[in-house]
Amino acid sequence: MFTLTPKQKEALAILALPEATNVAFAGGSRSGKTILFCYSMVVRAMKCRGSRHAAVRNICRDARAKLGVDTLPSLHGMLGISPSYDKTAGRFTYPGGSTLDLLGLDDAGDHHSRVLGAGYSTILFDECSEIPFESVVFARTRLADKNDLVKRALYSFNPPTRNHYLHKIFVEHVDPIDRRPLPNPQNYFLFLMNPADNVQNLDDGYLKSLDGLPERQRIRFRDGLWGNPLEGVLWRAAWISDHRVERIKEELVDVVVGVDPACGGSCSTGIVAVARGESGHLYVLADRTSRGTPAEWALCVVTLAKEVGASRVVCESNQGGNMCTEVLRHANPALDVELVHAGASKMLRAEPVAGLAERGFLHHVGTLVELEDELLSFAPGQTSPDRLDAMVHAVASLTKGGSVSPIVAGTAGGGIMGMEEDMWTQL
Numbered sequence: 001m002f003t004l005t006p007k008q009k010e011a012l013a014i015l016a017l018p019e020a021t022n023v024a025f026a027g028g029s030r031s032g033k034t035i036l037f038c039y040s041m042v043v044r045a046m047k048c049r050g051s052r053h054a055a056v057r058n059i060c061r062d063a064r065a066k067l068g069v070d071t072l073p074s075l076h077g078m079l080g081i082s083p084s085y086d087k088t089a090g091r092f093t094y095p096g097g098s099t100l101d102l103l104g105l106d107d108a109g110d111h112h113s114r115v116l117g118a119g120y121s122t123i124l125f126d127e128c129s130e131i132p133f134e135s136v137v138f139a140r141t142r143l144a145d146k147n148d149l150v151k152r153a154l155y156s157f158n159p160p161t162r163n164h165y166l167h168k169i170f171v172e173h174v175d176p177i178d179r180r181p182l183p184n185p186q187n188y189f190l191f192l193m194n195p196a197d198n199v200q201n202l203d204d205g206y207l208k209s210l211d212g213l214p215e216r217q218r219i220r221f222r223d224g225l226w227g228n229p230l231e232g233v234l235w236r237a238a239w240i241s242d243h244r245v246e247r248i249k250e251e252l253v254d255v256v257v258g259v260d261p262a263c264g265g266s267c268s269t270g271i272v273a274v275a276r277g278e279s280g281h282l283y284v285l286a287d288r289t290s291r292g293t294p295a296e297w298a299l300c301v302v303t304l305a306k307e308v309g310a311s312r313v314v315c316e317s318n319q320g321g322n323m324c325t326e327v328l329r330h331a332n333p334a335l336d337v338e339l340v341h342a343g344a345s346k347m348l349r350a351e352p353v354a355g356l357a358e359r360g361f362l363h364h365v366g367t368l369v370e371l372e373d374e375l376l377s378f379a380p381g382q383t384s385p386d387r388l389d390a391m392v393h394a395v396a397s398l399t400k401g402g403s404v405s406p407i408v409a410g411t412a413g414g415g416i417m418g419m420e421e422d423m424w425t426q427l
Helices: 006-015 033-047 060-079 133-140 165-170 195-201 206-211 215-221 237-241 294-308 322-331 346-358 369-377 386-399
Strands: 022-026 052-057 084-086 091-093 099-104 122-126 152-157 188-192 252-260 270-277 282-287 312-316 337-340 362-364
Touching (some): 006 033, 006 188, 022 165, 033 052, 033 060, 033 099, 033 152, 052 060, 165 188, 195 206, 206 215, 215 346, 237 346, 237 369, 252 386, 282 294, 282 369, 282 386, 294 322, 322 337, 346 362
Parallel strands (some): 022 152, 122 152, 252 312, 312 337
Antiparallel strands (some): 084 091, 091 099, 252 270
16 A cells, blocks of 8 residues: 655656646655656556557666566556556556556667667656766657657756756756756646655655664765765775774685776776674775776786785776676686676665765774775766775675665555546546
8 A cells, every 4th residue: 555645746747737848846855756757657658559668777777677577467456457567678568558668778878879779759767876977868869659648857866066067957957968947937847755754655664764874875875965065975084994804803804805806008907905803893804906908907916816815806808898707717727716796886786885985884894095095086977997896896705795784765555645536547
C-alpha cells in the first residue's frame, strides 16, 4: 500500500499543469519522486493509445533493475494492470499499444539515436544528476511523438552542488553552457520533497539511518539541499592528515591491489594497494600508478601485489574487459584477478569511501603525494581520477558493500490511497 502525502499531492498537481513541460522533483532519498513520475507516465500511456514514453538512466542496467524489476511492477500492481514486458528490449506495452522504454545512455557514445527512438511523449531522466548534460539535450529533441499529449521532460534527482547544470536550469533559469536566460522559464518547474514528507510510506528507522550518514551525504540524501560549490571537492585535507599513520599497529586480515586500467595511450593506469585490519579499519599502503603499455603496468601490479602480500587484484573491466585478466595472468599465472564493472558515476562510487575517511576508518600509511593531490582536487565533472578509482575498487572489495548507501524507493501493496478519481485525466 502506498499512501499519497500532502506533499506528493502538490507534486502531482504540478504535473497536471499544461504549461509544465519541464518538471523536476528534487530532494532526499525515498521521498516518492520516482514513483510519482512513473505514475504520471503510466497514466499518460493508458489514456493516449499508441503513445511512446521513456525512462532514462545513465546506466541501462540500473534503469532496468531499479525501474523494470522494482518500481514499475509494484506500481502496476497498485493500479491493477498487467502490461507485457519485453526483457530484451526493456519495454512495457500497455493496453492500446502504448509503450514505456527503459533506457540507458552509458553505451550511446556519439550515437544516441541508436538508444532513443524516433519520438516520445514523455521522457523521465531518473537520477538525472548522473546523466551528462549533452545527453539530456539530445534526448529532449526526441519529445516528438505525434498525439495530443503535452510533451514533457521529467527530472528526478538528489540535489548535487550549486554549480551543476540542474541548478543552472531549474533555479537560476539560465542555459548551463552560455549562461543566457532560458527562453521560456515559465515552463520549468522545480518541486522539493524529502523523506520526512513521506514518512508514512517508509520503513521504521529509515530516517534514523539517514541521520547516521556522513555530513555531505546527509545534506543531500536526507535534507535534499544543494551543496556549496566550494564543497564540491570530495575529500578534505583533515580527513587524511588527522588519520595518517606511519606504521600499522594491528594484524592485517586482507590486502588488495586495485587497478583502474588506462583508457588510452596518454592516460595512467591507477595501481593502489589497500589493506584491512582486524578492527575493520582500512590502510592505504602504496600508490604505484603508472603510464605505459599493458605489459608494463601489469608488471607494476604484479610487483606491488608481491611486495604487500595481496590476496587478489581488483581490476575495472569497463576498459579492456578480459584483456586486463590476460595481461595480468601473463605477468603472473598464479595471480587471483577479480573483475568489477564500474556502473555508477565516479563521484557516487567514491562518496562511500570518502565517508570512511571522514569518520576515521581509512588511514594513509605515510604520505602518498600524488594520490592525495588527486583526492583533494577531484570534483564532479572532472575526468580520469586514476589513483582515486583504483583505491575505490580496492576499498569496495575489502568492505563488500558494508558502507551505508541510500536506495531507490520501492513500494508494495494494493493501491494508492488518496488519489482523487479525476487526477489521472489531468496528467
